[in-house]
Amino acid sequence: MDQADSRPSVVAPCKHCGTDTVWLQMAYGDWRLFEARMYPTEESAAGNRFAIRRITRQVIDLEDEHEARWPAKCLQLHRFHCPASHDDSLFHQRRPRQPHDIDLEDMWRRLAERKQSQRRAG
Numbered sequence: 001m002d003q004a005d006s007r008p009s010v011v012a013p014c015k016h017c018g019t020d021t022v023w024l025q026m027a028y029g030d031w032r033l034f035e036a037r038m039y040p041t042e043e044s045a046a047g048n049r050f051a052i053r054r055i056t057r058q059v060i061d062l063e064d065e066h067e068a069r070w071p072a073k074c075l076q077l078h079r080f081h082c083p084a085s086h087d088d089s090l091f092h093q094r095r096p097r098q099p100h101d102i103d104l105e106d107m108w109r110r111l112a113e114r115k116q117s118q119r120r121a122g
């Protein structure tokens with residue numbers, strides 16, 4: 001797969017509910033439609049807790065990580081909030097890619113800072 005293909009899509013409103021969403025590539029290779037905002041990890045439903053791996057900028061399922069390493073905030077799949085988008089989210093359409101990480105850069109930076117402070121504390 002082309003390396004450039006791992007760039008996130010542009011943030012765009014869901015055509016069903018208008019929520020800002022973004023396509024991100026999972027570390028496992030497939031693409032998922034996420035909400036373009038962060039949620040408190042503790043309040044998130046099981047199976048809907050994801051984070052961006054800083055180095056690869058791909059999304060990992062926090063359920064696969066040790067709980068102690070979970071960030072305070074996480075990404076969530078949009079289809080959990082918007083069942084109407086479920087059919088859309090099954091297939092990743094070729095959305096335009098961001099030339100730079102304009103909308104998500106801050107999210108990634110905060111995730112990285114959170115990880116670093118956890119390392120210092122541990």
Ligand SMILES: [Zn+2]
Pocket residue numbers: 014015016017018019078082085
């Ligand atoms: Zn929606």
